[in-house]
Amino acid sequence: MQAARPQAVQELLDRSHALGADPRNTNYAGGNTSAKAAATDPVTGDDVELMWVKGSGGDLGTLTAAGLAVLRIDRLRALTGVYPGEEREDEMVAAFDYCLHGKGGAAPSIDTAMHGLVDAAHVDHLHPDSGIAIATAADGPALTERIFGDRVVWVPWRRPGFQLGLDISAIKAANPQAVGCILGGHGITAWGATSEECRANSLEIIRTAERYIAEHGRSDPFGPVIHEPLPEEARRRRAAELFPVVRGLASTDVRQVGHYTDSPEVLDFLARAEHPRLAALGTSCPDHFLRTKVAPLVLDLAPNAPLEEAVARLRELHARYREEYAAYYDRHATPDSPPMRGADPAIVLVPGVGMFSFGKDKQTARVAGEFYVNAVNVMRGAEALSSYQPIAESEKFRIEYWELEEAKLRRLPAPKPLAGRVALITGGGSGIGAATARKLAAEGACVVVADRDVAAAGKVAAELGAKALRAADVAIAAEVDVTSEEQVAEAVRQAVLAFGGVDLVVNNAGLSLSRSLLETTLADWDLQHDVMARGSFLVSRESARVLIDQAMGGDIVYISSKNAVFAGPNNVAYGAAKADQAHQVRLLAAELGGHGIRVNGINPDGVVRGSGIFASGWGANRAAVYGVEEERLGEFYAQRTLLKREVLPEHVAAAVFALTGGELSHTTGLHIPVDAGVAAAFLR
The missing domain is CATH 3.40.225.10 (Class II aldolase/adducin N-terminal domain)
Incomplete structure (x- = not known):
């Protein structure tokens, strides 16, 4: 009742x-x-x-x-x-x-x-x-x-x-x-x-x-300007250069997702003389410091300091922050206190550039940054009328390590396998790419849906974020032609500024023109090699820069093809480009393994439904080659396999997750067939 x-x-x-x-x-x-x-x-x-x-x-x-x-x-x-x-x-x-x-x-x-x-x-x-x-x-x-x-x-x-x-x-x-x-x-x-x-x-x-x-209140509660913010373009360029390094440092104990803020409130605070003193005092309201920790890490260099100097100083300050946080814990912990949860900063402030905030997911990271903006506004008001005096450090500890807060944390659901990871998927607007984006997001990853068709990428990104408080906390779209070095670099930069870095790269963008050797033009050959061989190389190279700066390992997955190892008719340009991709997997696995970066490949076959490649004419051509109706091409492919099952985009996406979800942590240089069993394409 x-x-x-x-x-x-x-x-x-x-x-x-x-x-x-x-x-x-x-x-x-x-x-x-x-x-x-x-x-x-x-x-x-x-x-x-x-x-x-x-x-x-x-x-x-x-x-x-x-x-x-x-x-x-x-x-x-x-x-x-x-x-x-x-x-x-x-x-x-x-x-x-x-x-x-x-x-x-x-x-x-x-x-x-x-x-x-x-x-x-x-x-x-x-x-x-x-x-x-x-x-x-x-x-x-x-x-x-x-x-x-x-x-x-x-x-x-x-x-x-x-x-x-x-x-x-x-x-x-x-x-x-x-x-x-x-x-x-x-x-x-x-x-x-x-x-x-x-x-x-x-x-x-x-x-x-x-x-x-x-x-x-006083008009200048934070004191005189000592560091003018960098111009917007230079500011965002420096933020993209620093963010992967900072994210890696902030993830020393637990992998974090990042959020970047260069709002006027933050830039003005960091431009003024009193910001080091006030930042060191920390936040006061319990809601604030539970998300921002007792104090941020503040870079003490001018905005125009050389990048190498800024990176080196951030590493020094991070080591000191961890020591000081451990000392803070030791000063106030009692035998009944919960264990120290982690000594990395949740907020990193860089004068002239802005604020980097971190959390277990994008929403948590973004909210932490919003709370620190609240704290800046609080400091401004208190300093304008009087002087800012937060609650005592011992009281902050009593709340941060409150058993009631610990109990609340214990009630949280276990994190999903890809929680805290950022995935960049090329060709993400349709077919295998879209299915992979859905799978990785469902398993907890933040996703950058990259595609030449930015409208299609935006539609997938909006779908992934439909149930989130803000869609961009889950996924963003990035327009990219993978044959363009500049566009690839910009797509990776967008991923960094949105989430702090990249952890999982899926080289999926592709196309195919089904023609015999004598009918294949040089333009046909160049186009397919540009998109798949050159494109994969460019995406892997730009992503590897970020992966190495983060120093957290990572995954690069190539969506290659059964045709990388199987010699079929009327397929010379596509098959050769896929073979190039397949060998990139081996070469990069050997080169990047020392950084903890795993490189693997997936060899699908006959993925007809939802495929952008098949919809663009490849399906009609392959159907003509095999003498079947185009609408029955998927069924034809299925019948020639050992398992007699049609391969769908979701099956390839599942293989991407199998490689990256944590169970195959010691596997690199591997190619996984997802073809329902094509004996002629068995790896040897």
Whole structure:
């Protein structure tokens, strides 16, 4: 039996979406909102007071009813009678499960007590940059009183939890005129008797803080300009040169995907004299430093320093960062602390160039960068009015290595086999390339769909990212004619700027003209060798530069052909080009193995359905050669195989995954037939 949902729930969702849609109000997945209302208990038929509150891990801007935790207020408030004190407040999170109503909805977050114990029908807890600027100012209490009078109350820093909920409840009771509070080092909380009143109170705090900073703050809180940003073209060129190196360093413990930001806020921060001091202080709001770590790595060279010097200095600074992070862990860890998760930076700042942020996937990396931009805005506001003073390092450690955070990490699903890897697929707009893109994305990879037909590539990329928060977090399209050295280099550069590098390259672009020796023109010969032999060489060479700079190994896979080893009629140019590709596999496997880069090939045959090659006339020609109807060509190919099965693009894609998914980690220089068994093409 399902109880009807009160109107308050829809009002809560509408308020959450309105607040979450504006990044000035809160950051992605940051903050939480709640509503209390009476509902009918489906068991007793009596009214019961319930609270709906954003559950753990949700995002206000996209919140749905399924993302709300539903708790009984009487049971939640009864927990105050068994509260064992601040030293054991973490035990209260498990107690929330005994307060759930029905199936309870989403898992309650650590902030549930803040909402349930405060005597107000509607409560918002948000992380606006302007509010956190006041919360992290050295004279935050005085600023709060000066800006808001008695309408907003200062709450000293306390780690989120049951005690903070008790504190805010007591402050609201003692200050009936107040509409909310500034949480020291953290954010804001507001309340109201109605959903609209609560939203208005939240916005009053946020906008009032914004106006005060704008009207009373210093114009140059970060000091004078000491490094002008590089011009855009030079900036992006330098970013593409540095990114693979930086990504490799940031992946020392766990492979990471990267995101590059050269927004005006970041470039201005890095251009000014105070950025080294402020960056070293680290972020303050728990939502910030859980994603950005306690502090970024900052390159201490001028933007126009020689590339080799910048790379060498980044390596030195990375080694120092790891030592300092390990020391930070050792300073604060207790016997009960979780193990150190990794000592690499999540944020790397390069003056004149921008910010590189990292995470387990593109969305995590992008969000980490967005949070650091929030932190920059917080620092600007705090420094404009006072001086920036984040919470103590020991408090940051208590949250970063909080057992409750560790438990949340343990609940995450196991990563997919290709998680953290970036795949570049040529000829990705159709046939084998498109099927490979779908397979690799489904297995966790970020994908660059490269094709001469950029519209087709864009369609595949959009399909891959259709279910993501942002499609570009999963896949991008790149226009490339693989015969062009410049276009190949640009496609690889796009992959680097989008995801931080390249890990898995699939040389799939191809075409075929079915003609006899005497009918094959020099143009026919050159075209097929240009696309497949020259094109594969160019893609492999440009990708290898990145793979070597990353120093994380990698895979290059050639989609060759059964025709690389099988001598068929009317096929001299295509077969010779495929044989060239096949030997490139062997040559590059021998050359790149010392870098941990594996090079393998796949020899398909008779992939008719969905094939761009067959659709462009090759199918009609081959059908004529074999004396069958074109629409029955796939069936013809199947019947001449040992297994009597038609080969589809998805079968080739599966072979690419088999080579790159981790189970064949010690295999290189191999060619895998995907031809349903053509005895004449058996490798010898």
